[in-house]
Amino acid sequence: MAHTVKVIAIGFALLAVCMLIGRYVGGGQSTVLARFALTFIAIWFVGAGINMWMGVSKAGYSVAEEIPYFFIVFLIPAALALFLWWRYSRA
Numbered sequence: 001m002a003h004t005v006k007v008i009a010i011g012f013a014l015l016a017v018c019m020l021i022g023r024y025v026g027g028g029q030s031t032v033l034a035r036f037a038l039t040f041i042a043i044w045f046v047g048a049g050i051n052m053w054m055g056v057s058k059a060g061y062s063v064a065e066e067i068p069y070f071f072i073v074f075l076i077p078a079a080l081a082l083f084l085w086w087r088y089s090r091a
Contacts, residue, residue, distance in 0.1 A: 011077030030091035048074035
């Protein structure tokens with residue numbers, strides 16, 4: 001469980017980096033920030049998939065054991081990113 005919390009924290013940190021880059025690139029324009037929030041979701045899907053692959057190939061868990069953790073790891077930071085996308089796309 002501690003590993004899952006660490007990976008979710010990495011997701012939040014990556015989201016913060018994406019939003020900072022979006023602020024730098026777009027000068028704080030809300031449409032650019034919304035686009036970077038969606039970009040994070042795609043990047044994080046790949047990252048969560050890599051985490052799942054590591055659990056299956058290196059740690060010896062089955063795919064059936066790793067799928068619930070994949071969803072938890074992916075969906076919690078992605079939900080925040082979707083909220084940010086919604087908030088900035090409406091501005």
